[in-house]
Amino acid sequence: MIDKTKELERWAQLLRYDVVRMISNAGSGHPGGCLSAADIITCLYFKEMNIRPEEPDWPDRDRFILSKGHACPVLYAALARRGVFPVKKLKTLRKAGSFLQGHPEIHTSGIDMTSGCLGQGLSVGAGMAVAAKIDRKFYRTYVMLGCGEMNEGQVWESVMCASHFKLDNLLAIVDYNRLQFDGSVDEVLSPGSMVKRWKGFNWNVIEIDGHNINEILPAFEKARNTKEVPTVIIANTIKGKGVSFMENDYLWHSLMDRDKLAEKCKQMKKDMENADSFYAKRLW
Amino acid sequence: MQTASMRSAYGESLVEIGQKNKNVVVLDCDLSKATKTSLFAEKFPDRFFNMGIAEQNMMSFAAGLASCGKIPFATTLAVFASMRPCEQIRTSICIGNMNVKIGAPYGGLCTGENGPTHQCIADINTMRGLPNMTILAPSDATSCKACVLWAAQHKGPVYIRVLRDNEPVIYSKASEVDVLSGNRLKDGNDIVIFSNGFTSHMAVVAADLLEKEGISVTVHDIISVKPIPEKAVISMAKKCGAVMTVEEHNIYGGLGSAIAEVVSQKCPVPMKILGVSDYFSDSGSHQSLLQRAGLTVENIVKQTKSLLNKKE
Secondary structure (H helix, E strand, O other), X not given: OOOHHHHHHHHHHHHHHHHHHHHHHHOOOOHHHHXXXXXXXXXXXXXXXXXXXXXXXXXXXXXXXEOOHHHHHHHHHHHHHOOOOOHHHHHHOOOOOOOOOOOOOOOOOOXXXXXXXXXXXXXXXXXXXXXXXXXXXXXXXXXXXXXXXXXXXXXXXXXXXXHHOOOOOEXXXXXXXXXXXXXXXXXXXXXXXXXXXXXXXXXXXXXEEOOOHHHHHXXXXXXXXXXXXXXXXXXXXXXXOOOOOOOOOHHHHOOOOHHHHHHHHHHHHHHHHXXXXXHHOOOO | OOEEOHHHHHHHHHHXXXXXOOOEEEEEOOOHHHHXXXXXXXXXXXXXXXXXXXXXXXXXXXXXXXXXXXXXXXXXXXXXXXXXXXXXXXXXXXXXOOOOXXXXXXXXXXXXXXXXXXXXXXXXXXXXXXXXXXXXXXXXXXXXXXXXXXHHXXXXXXXXXXXXXXXXXXXXXXXXXXXXXXXXXXXXXOEEEEEOOOHHHHHHHHHHHHHHOOOOEEEEEOXXXXXXXXXXXXXXXXXXXXEEEEEEEEOOOOHHHHHHHHHHHHOOOOEEEEEEOOOOOOOOOHHHHHHHHOOOHHHHHHHHHHHHOOOO
């Protein structure tokens, strides 16, 4: 029997490859924030969330909103790898005629809400969570936010709203890689203590290493078992995680060097093919 | 002259559709007693959500509800419903064609005494730039009810511009109101006046006065500014050969612009756009602000005659 952690780590690595390949292929995109989110997205789509890949609009599915929508390549990769649409479609990212838009769009299979204009996702998620409460349904709503996104005032409106309405069926996840477009979060608009901020609004706060599957999964479970208050997971992550030259370099928020990324993509493919038959049959 | 309150009609209509359809949900930003959503809140407390003074959150929250099959009526004063959360309306609501209704009482200059911050002359033009959005500007309490009933049946975002109190009654029954095509309030041959909101009643009174002077005027109440009822506009413009528009809104981008876009391209005839000429008003009574804008029966009569002189 394959160890669950090991299996999830493999999927996460595959999503990282997909992201590098997709953005390299598209010639634009936001690799850094995809790579910091890859392990959490993997845990959501391959373990935590109750979805039906063959029926993406199933009314009782768990919802996911990628509020930091610029990281959508990693979400598209997860949807493709779960079978919501064919993996070969990933090469159409950002191309005219493709359903894989530069930022998530609700008409794409598996995408629960248009996002990417920062600050809106948690508000939308609160609306979904309230709809579940009205209908006495048990689906949960997951929202991933970026730490730069915390600059937006609307985030704090939604934070107040979710605790006011006691939305224990809502989980916020902050991909806390501490870098945004122009530099570190402390240089741009210092957030102070992220944990204290959320606690101040009466949220259940869980802080984890966002790259450690053995911390991510138990945090999801704790959130599910917490009643009357919403939960936020502050996931400490590394922007660009898994690609050495991107790690902790804010300039790789966007595609900085197309040739360098193409070279890396070839190297990744070679290394992964040699490493494991799991990858060999899935690479493109 | 019989009058009725449009905001009360808005609140009462929400109760009516709430009774028929359990998916109707109402949101308000701490103004429920002013917008009259309080009527819905009393009747259906489990489907009413006071969002606090947080309009951006309300619009995105409404999109989330709509994605789960609810029909949210997100309500606050027109000036805050249209402009503060404009980007949320575009991104969370319009791009996905989400089934969210935006109820916007206190449109136009009716908040007069509160000054330019609360007067709303740039909501229609703000909303008009958003694909998928339907914009309704009813002219009395009855047509306001018709708009709420219509919006609840329509799939997709709708902005309903509601006024306040004491609007002259134009229609007797909501079922008589044609929301999409608008309604002929008076039939004539020399000129057509397209109007909406508070000014439609003025246009009818002006047309009656002009008739006594031998000038025959059509008055057509345009409720749907978007989509604009193009066929009706073209046929009346062709028939009358001169077009005037009257609205309680900036002359840039509102009803006048919507009509001009049709007339100039499909049936060019002399035209005049009457409204607020691109300025912010000071505090003052509604009447005094209408006076300054030239939105009076007397000025409609005067402008009509002046426009007729330009007709070939």
